[in-house]
Amino acid sequence: MIIDSLQFRGRSCFRNNWIGFSSIKPVNVIIGRNNSGKSQLIDTVSELCGSSLPNGWEYRCRGVLDEQSLRRVFPENTSAGELKGNHWTDHGRLFLGKTVAWQIHGGSPNDVRPVDFAFDSKWGERSTEARRNQISQALTGACCSLSGRRFRRLTAERDIQPESLSNSISLNPNGAGATNIVRKYLTTTNVEYPREVIQRTLLEAFNEIFGSDGRFTEIIVRIHDDGSGARQDKWEVFLTEDKKGPIALSASGSGLKTILLVLLNLLVVPHFEKVPAKDFVFAFEELENNVHPALLRRLLRFVEAFVVHEGTTMFLTTHASTALDVFGVSDHAQIIHVTHDGESAHTHEISAHFDKMNVISQLGVKPSDLLQANGVVWLEGPSDRVYMNRWIELFSAGRLREGRDYQCAFYGGALLARSQFTSPDDEQNNLANLLRINPNVVVVCDSDLTAASGPGSELKARAARIREEVDRIPNAHAWVTQAKEIENYLPGTAIGEAFECGPIPDPGIFESFFPSQRADTTGQSFLEAHLKRKTIDKVELALCVSPCLSQSVLESRFDLPAQIQEIIEKINSWNS
Numbered sequence: 056m057i058i059d060s061l062q063f064r065g066r067s068c069f070r071n072n073w074i075g076f077s078s079i080k081p082v083n084v085i086i087g088r089n090n091s092g093k094s095q096l097i098d099t100v101s102e103l104c105g106s107s108l109p110n111g112w113e114y115r116c117r118g119v120l121d122e123q124s125l126r127r128v129f130p131e132n133t134s135a136g137e138l139k140g141n142h143w144t145d146h147g148r149l150f151l152g153k154t155v156a157w158q159i160h161g162g163s164p165n166d167v168r169p170v171d172f173a174f175d176s177k178w179g180e181r182s183t184e185a186r187r188n189q190i191s192q193a194l195t196g197a198c199c200s201l202s203g204r205r206f207r208r209l210t211a212e213r214d215i216q217p218e219s220l221s222n223s224i225s226l227n228p229n230g231a232g233a234t235n236i237v238r239k240y241l242t243t244t245n246v247e248y249p250r251e252v253i254q255r256t257l258l259e260a261f262n263e264i265f266g267s268d269g270r271f272t273e274i275i276v277r278i279h280d281d282g283s284g285a286r287q288d289k290w291e292v293f294l295t296e297d298k299k300g301p302i303a304l305s306a307s308g309s310g311l312k313t314i315l316l317v318l319l320n321l322l323v324v325p326h327f328e329k330v331p332a333k334d335f336v337f338a339f340e341e342l343e344n345n346v347h348p349a350l351l352r353r354l355l356r357f358v359e360a361f362v363v364h365e366g367t368t369m370f371l372t373t374h375a376s377t378a379l380d381v382f383g384v385s386d387h388a389q390i391i392h393v394t395h396d397g398e399s400a401h402t403h404e405i406s407a408h409f410d411k412m413n414v415i416s417q418l419g420v421k422p423s424d425l426l427q428a429n430g431v432v433w434l435e436g437p438s439d440r441v442y443m444n445r446w447i448e449l450f451s452a453g454r455l456r457e458g459r460d461y462q463c464a465f466y467g468g469a470l471l472a473r474s475q476f477t478s479p480d481d482e483q484n485n486l487a488n489l490l491r492i493n494p495n496v497v498v499v500c501d502s503d504l505t506a507a508s509g510p511g512s513e514l515k516a517r518a519a520r521i522r523e524e525v526d527r528i529p530n531a532h533a534w535v536t537q538a539k540e541i542e543n544y545l546p547g548t549a550i551g552e553a554f555e556c557g558p559i560p561d562p563g564i565f566e567s568f569f570p571s572q573r574a575d576t577t578g579q580s581f582l583e584a585h586l587k588r589k590t591i592d593k594v595e596l597a598l599c600v601s602p603c604l605s606q607s608v609l610e611s612r613f614d615l616p617a618q619i620q621e622i623i624e625k626i627n628s629w630n631s
Contacts, residue, residue: 060117071399087393092400137185310346343375428462430495430629441597501540
C-alpha cells in the first residue's frame with residue numbers, strides 16, 4: 056500500500072512540529088529563508104527513498120486501501136471468527152479504494168481513522184472492532200511513494216573541474232565526476248557508452264534550454280598539455296559554439312556548468328546506471344545561482360516537461376522569483392514554504408489557492424511577489440497602493456518599505472465577493488482562499504457607507520464577512536474604512552496644493568468623492584464641486600496628491616491614524 060500523504064517529526068530541526076507533504080507532486084518547490092530547514096528537508100526526502108520508513112520518527116500517514124493489502128488480512132477462503140461471515144466478500148472488499156489515516160509511533164500503525172467510510176459492521180461491535188484491527192494489520196508495511204527509488208542530488212555548491220582518467224564513473228552532488236562521465240562517453244569504444252548520448256541527446260537539450268542565447272555545435276574533451284613534454288592526465292570539457300570554436304568549461308560561467316550538471320543527472324546518469332528516470336527522485340538546490348532569469352525560466356520549463364514526460368519526481372529549493380512564477384500556476388507543481396520559529400521548523404504548503412481561480416494572475420500579481428513577502432497588504436486597486444505606501448512611510452518615519460517589509464496586492468473591488476481569508480479546514484471550495492498565499496495579511500476595503508445611521512449605514516455582506524474572517528486570524532488586521540472610501544481621507548489642503556487651486560474643504564466622511572451615474576446627483580460630488588472635473592483617473596489623482604500629504608494633516612482624518620498605526624504594528628511583527 057502506498058502512503059499518499061506523509062508528515063513526520065522527531066529529527067534534527069523537525070523535532071516539535073509535524074512537517075512533510077500532504078501530497079507529492081511531480082515538481083515540489085521548497086522555499087524559505089536561509090537556515091530555515093530547506094536542506095534538511097531534502098535530507099529527509101533522501102531517507103524516505105529507502106526501502107522502509109526510517110526508525111525513530113513519528114509519522115502521520117494517509118493512503119488508499121488497495122486490494123493486495125486488504126486480501127492479505129481479509130482472505131477470501133476464511134469465514135467466521137470475530138468478523139463473522141466471509142472475510143473478503145463481507146468485509147475486505149467493502150474497503151477497497153477507501154482512504155484511511157493513521158499514525159506510526161514505535162514502528163506499528165496506531166490511531167487508525169477512516170476518512171471516507173466507517174468500520175461499522177452489521178454483526179455488531181465486536182465485528183466492527185475486528186475490522187479495525189485487520190485494517191491496522193493491512194497498514195503494516197505501507198510505504199511512501201518515494202520508497203525504493205534512487206535519490207539524485209545536486210547541491211547549491213557545485214562545479215565542473217578538469218579530472219584525471221578513471222575507469223569507474225559516478226556523479227557526486229557537488230559535480231565531481233562530471234568531466235570523467237563526458238570523457239567516457241566521447242572517447243571509449245565500449246558500446247555501453249555511445250557518444251550519441253552526449254553529442255546528440257544532451258547537446259540537443261542544451262541548445263533547447265539556451266535558445267537564442269547561444270547555439271553549441273559540439274561537446275568535446277581534451278587533455279591538458281602545457282608543452283613541457285611531461286605526462287598529462289587532466290581532461291577538460293570544451294563546448295564549441297557557432298563562430299567561436301571550442302571554449303574550455305573552466306573559462307565559462309558557472310551558470311553554464313549548472314545546466315550541464317542538470318542534464319547529466321537527468322539524461323546520462325539513468326543511462327549508465329541502466330535505470331529508467333521514473334525510478335529516480337531528483338533534488339536540485341538553488342539552480343538560480345549565477346543563471347540569468349530568462350535562461351533559468353527555460354531551464355525550469357525543460358525540467359518540468361522532463362519530469363512529467365518521464366513520470367519521475369523532482370524537489371527544488373529556491374530563492375528565485377523566477378522559479379515561483381514558473382511553478383506557481385503549474386498543475387504539476389506545489390510550493391512548500393519552510394519557516395523556523397527558533398526552536399523547530401514548520402512546513403506550509405501553498406499551492407491550492409492557484410487551483411481555485413485565476414484571480415491572482417488576472418490582477419497582474421506575480422506569485423513570487425506574494426510568496427516571498429513577509430506579509431501581504433490586500434487592497435482594492437492600484438490607487439489604494441499609492442496612498443497606503445505613503446501613509447505607512449509617513450507614520451513609520453520611513454522605516455517600512457514595500458517589497459522589503461511587506462507587499463501590496465489587489466483583490467479587485469467586487470472580486471472580494473469571490474475571495475475568502477480562512478483556514479483550509481473552513482474554506483468554501485467556490486471561493487479563492489487568499490490566506491493560502493501568505494498567512495500574514497492586512498485587508499483594506501471601502502465601507503461604501505453613505506450615512507451614520509438609517510439607510511446607507513449598513514456594510515455590504517462581503518465586507519462584513521471578510522472582516523469577520525480576518526479578525527479570527529492571528530497576526531492579521533482588517534480595516535473596513537470608517538469613511539465612505541479611501542479618497543475621503545484626503546485632506547483638502549493636500550488636494551488644493553496638488554492641483555494648484557487654493558484651499559478647499561476636506562471631503563466629508565460620507566460624501567461622494569467621485570461623480571455618480573445617477574442624473575439626480577449631477578454636480579454633487581466632491582470632484583465636481585471643488586475641482587470642477589467630471590472625471591479623473593484614480594491613479595493619477597493618487598500620484599498627484601500623495602507627495603503633498605504629511606502626518607500632521609492626516610492626524611485628524613477620522614480613523615486613519617489609528618488604523619495605520621495598527622497596520623504598522625502588524626508589519627513590524629511580520630518582520631520580527
